[in-house]
Amino acid sequence: MAPNPAYRRLDLWEIFSSLLCFACADKPPRYTTPETYTFVPADGGDRSLIVNRISGEIQVSSKFQTSVNNVKSKNTDIFGIVGIISLAITDYVVVMTGLEFKGELLGHEIFRATKFDLLPVNPDVEPEFYPAEHYLTGLLRKHLEEGLFWFSYTWDLTRRLQAQWSDSGDGKYLWELADDRFFWNKFLQSRLIDAAVADPERKISPFILPIIxxxxxxxxxxxxxxxxxxxxxxxxxxxxxxxxxxxxxxxxxxxxxxxxxxxxxxxxxxxxxxxxxxxxxxxxxxxxxxxxxxxxxxxxxxxxxxxxxxxxxxxxxxxxxxxxxxxxxxxxxxxxxxxxxxxxxxxxxxxxxxxxxxxxxxxxxxxxxxxxxxxxxxxxxxxxxxxxxxxxxxxxxxxxxxxxxxxxxxxxxxxxxxxxxxxxxxxxxxxxxxxxxxxxxxxxxxxxxxxxxxxxxxxxxxxxxxxxxxxxxxxxxxxxxxxxxxxxxxxxxxxxxxxxxxxxxxxxxxxxxxxxxxxxxxxxxxxxLFTGNWTPRRGSAVYVVVAAGAHAHFVFPVKMPMLVSLALFMICAGLTLPRSSDYSLSYWFALWTSLLVLALGFVLAHGVAYVSWPRLNPLTDLIEYNGPGYNGKRHGRGLGILAAPGLRQANVMKKRVPTKEIEMGVFEKKRID
Structure with a gap:
């Protein structure tokens, strides 16, 4: 019987892996015009992926003309396309610009993705001028920066050995074989996957790279x-x-x-x-x-x-x-x-x-x-x-x-x-x-x-x-x-x-x-944001919540941590600074210690209001849950007059925005693949 094909390189991936610029001596060029992003094979191949910056259309071209007017060459190494994501103002092509070789598994090189970049499709968008867009791109960059992302150009890293043995998937692309649970960038790749399924002849599949x-x-x-x-x-x-x-x-x-x-x-x-x-x-x-x-x-x-x-x-x-x-x-x-x-x-x-x-x-x-x-x-x-x-x-x-x-x-x-x-x-x-x-x-x-x-x-x-x-x-x-x-x-x-x-x-x-x-x-x-558990809708009032700021507390909650800091400073000052009066420090310590205790007590009594809560999918229903089951003593809720940062705004937005636009704790679920 022939050796199991699950343990050999897929021929199509051998052909097109250069499109993702792996193991190429020359820098893989990316050409930019006001109308398109064009990703060109580093080995001089005649196929390139084009993202139209006006219509958002994705296509594969058999030729690339470098004589087009207004073409700018970007010499940044691009080792793979993580996917495309829509934010508040425009779409972004997420690309991998750095990788680290981590070893070989059954003859297949395994890499860790280390650096990424976001390429705005709309050429006129500068995220720093749009608070909601700036916040969302920051979330995306931070997630990419802190995550542990692994991939192989020739091996399905999402599936265990036994699953690959039982279903070799000979002739299929990696994204078609991937275990849906562990295909981490599946949501970002959905546009490319849809285009590949709609028209297999366009050969978009080789550009779809599963990451775990x-x-x-x-x-x-x-x-x-x-x-x-x-x-x-x-x-x-x-x-x-x-x-x-x-x-x-x-x-x-x-x-x-x-x-x-x-x-x-x-x-x-x-x-x-x-x-x-x-x-x-x-x-x-x-x-x-x-x-x-x-x-x-x-x-x-x-x-x-x-x-x-x-x-x-x-x-x-x-x-x-x-x-x-x-x-x-x-x-x-x-x-x-x-x-x-x-x-x-x-x-x-x-x-x-x-x-x-x-x-x-x-x-x-x-x-x-x-x-x-x-x-x-x-x-x-x-x-x-x-x-x-x-x-x-x-x-x-x-x-x-x-x-x-x-x-x-x-x-x-x-x-x-x-x-x-x-x-x-x-x-x-x-x-x-x-x-x-x-x-x-x-x-x-x-x-x-x-x-x-x-x-x-x-x-x-x-x-x-x-x-x-x-x-x-x-x-x-x-x-x-x-x-x-x-x-x-x-x-x-x-x-x-x-x-x-x-x-x-x-x-x-x-x-x-x-x-x-x-x-x-x-x-x-x-x-x-990355997994598609929250998807933005342009022009939606939900961006009021996104752009509201990370510390949308009421007046009292804002002042109490400041009062705690001030009281601690004053107590330390009384212990260390030179004295300029003959009066006893007892009153001084009594005053600031009392204020410290009161402020700390207030903070603990309203502890929920001082936690850094998610703002895209507020957990209001979960925090306020009082139904059947086990409920603790509900510490940190205060007198019910203060809400956690962003939660009161979220309650207001629930009245203005359709329920399906906001995932509330464990009760709603939204995903687009």
Missing amino acids: FGTFDIRPTTLNGHSIRLCLISRRSRYRAGTRYFRRGMDRDGHVANFNETEQILLVDKSEKTGATTEARLSFVQVRGSVPLFWAEVNNLRYKPELQVMELPDTEGGLRAHLQELVNIYGESACVSLVNQKGHELPIKEAFERYMKKLDVPKVRYEHFDFHSECSKMRWDRISLLIEKIQADLLRNGYFYEDAGRPDAVKLQRGVIRSNCMDNLDRTNVAQSAIAKWMLNRQLRDIGILQEHESVDKYEDFMHHFRHMWADHADYISKAYSGTGALKTDYTRTGKRTKWGLLDDGLNSVMRYLKNNFFDGPRQDGFD
């Missing part, structure tokens, strides 16, 4: 005389994407926040002892995602935000859709919950268990493991108790194994472990890395590299790569969701919990608090 948001790491090492490459890929879903506290739970379609598919790949090249050249490709996939219910934690300036578990009519349907999708894609699914069984997290645990028992979806089972209780006092070795609980699932589900010397796959993975804690970050990272190591031992024993009772733990060089790969992976996922590196990575890197690790976790926790309360609003807006 996630992680990629591949490291060469050896084990028992075998040359091995260990690879770890994480793919983040574009559905319900966002930041830690502004995207929790699920939507009506069952898409959950912070859903990541993590694939650990083991490539065994050859045996140095025997000289054999048999190649083995092994893959093991896990997934993580937010607890699939309607729930939230409402920021109110307290360290632990207010937990809300909302029992809505759509809960059962959304949860069933989520679980059924897992079964359809991966097979049998074991849902491992790591949340605490008491305290702040208890309501979400109980609600999850209640709905799982009520639905009883076939091929899905639930397993709870109280991570903090079982592994308290740095007893991290007790994570083995979780492995024991799910060992039968791991053995039954197996892993994907393809040997180059055999015509068919040796093994298929027939199920998946779905893990979650509250954030799907720190506890989930520890659990997934432990499960991955258990499966890695199993794979190496099955293919004869390890003896039956041997473990990779005794091979320090190999374990160094394994641990650091998983720790880096944990940091990347955490930064994308919470804004900081992961907690507990000292255990992942060294196999031990250390006091320095505890200190580092404390610093990261403080930074998470600051970022999640005061900086994540614009970050969430960037996610919503």
Whole structure:
């Protein structure tokens, strides 16, 4: 039987990859006229992509005449077209202007996109003169600057090895094969995709480049005389994407926040002892995602935000859709919950268990493991108790194994472990890395590299790569969701919990608090804009909200932080500055301490008003929710006379703008692909 075509370069992409200017010695020219953007192949090919700046039409030309009047050559390297997006005033062509080579996977180069540029289609638009346009382009640039974007010109990075083996897609373009969940720039590519589908003869498809948001790491090492490459890929879903506290739970379609598919790949090249050249490709996939219910934690300036578990009519349907999708894609699914069984997290645990028992979806089972209780006092070795609980699932589900010397796959993975804690970050990272190591031992024993009772733990060089790969992976996922590196990575890197690790976790926790309360609003807006979860309509009154300013508080909320700062300054001044009076400082300290306490009390009582909330999709309905389910003590709401910044304007705009123009929390969903 012929080798699997999923592991060879697609001929059409070999032909047209030069259009995206990869690996070209000469700079790929971009020609600009008042009427068009023209992207010309760097190798002198005769096909070019043209974007008409007047009509917005996209076409591929077989020739490019450099003698056209008013043509300007731009010497910026362009390595790919990320897509086209419409903002308040005009459309923009988003292009990739920088990349970094990160390694080879099965002969295909993998890159990280590092720099981007926005090319306005309307030649007369200068965003800085339009407040709404300036804000939106800023969100887009910030999202591109902070994201972890990976791609390959010749390999479908959105799909795991087993999916590519089962559906090689021979003769199709990468965008036609891509997993829709992980095609991060799918919304931006929708114009090009529509044009390609409408008229395949125009050959627009080679310009459509799928990009994933996630992680990629591949490291060469050896084990028992075998040359091995260990690879770890994480793919983040574009559905319900966002930041830690502004995207929790699920939507009506069952898409959950912070859903990541993590694939650990083991490539065994050859045996140095025997000289054999048999190649083995092994893959093991896990997934993580937010607890699939309607729930939230409402920021109110307290360290632990207010937990809300909302029992809505759509809960059962959304949860069933989520679980059924897992079964359809991966097979049998074991849902491992790591949340605490008491305290702040208890309501979400109980609600999850209640709905799982009520639905009883076939091929899905639930397993709870109280991570903090079982592994308290740095007893991290007790994570083995979780492995024991799910060992039968791991053995039954197996892993994907393809040997180059055999015509068919040796093994298929027939199920998946779905893990979650509250954030799907720190506890989930520890659990997934432990499960991955258990499966890695199993794979190496099955293919004869390890003896039956041997473990990779005794091979320090190999374990160094394994641990650091998983720790880096944990940091990347955490930064994308919470804004900081992961907690507990000292255990992942060294196999031990250390006091320095505890200190580092404390610093990261403080930074998470600051970022999640005061900086994540614009970050969430960037996610919503890029993924199409909010789409602007030119001339719409919604731009009043966009351009209103980031600190649209009432008078009192604005003054209180200033009063806190002033009181602290005056107290410090009384302690440090030279005295010019014989009067006691007691009255001075009493006055400013009282003002400080009153101001701080006011800020905490109205904490919701001081949080940096998203402005494109205001969470008003979520914050004001008072329906069935679990509601906390509603701290930080004050007397009800103050609203969070932008929320009061959003309430006004709801009366003026059709409901579908604004996504309100978990209750509305809008996406254009």
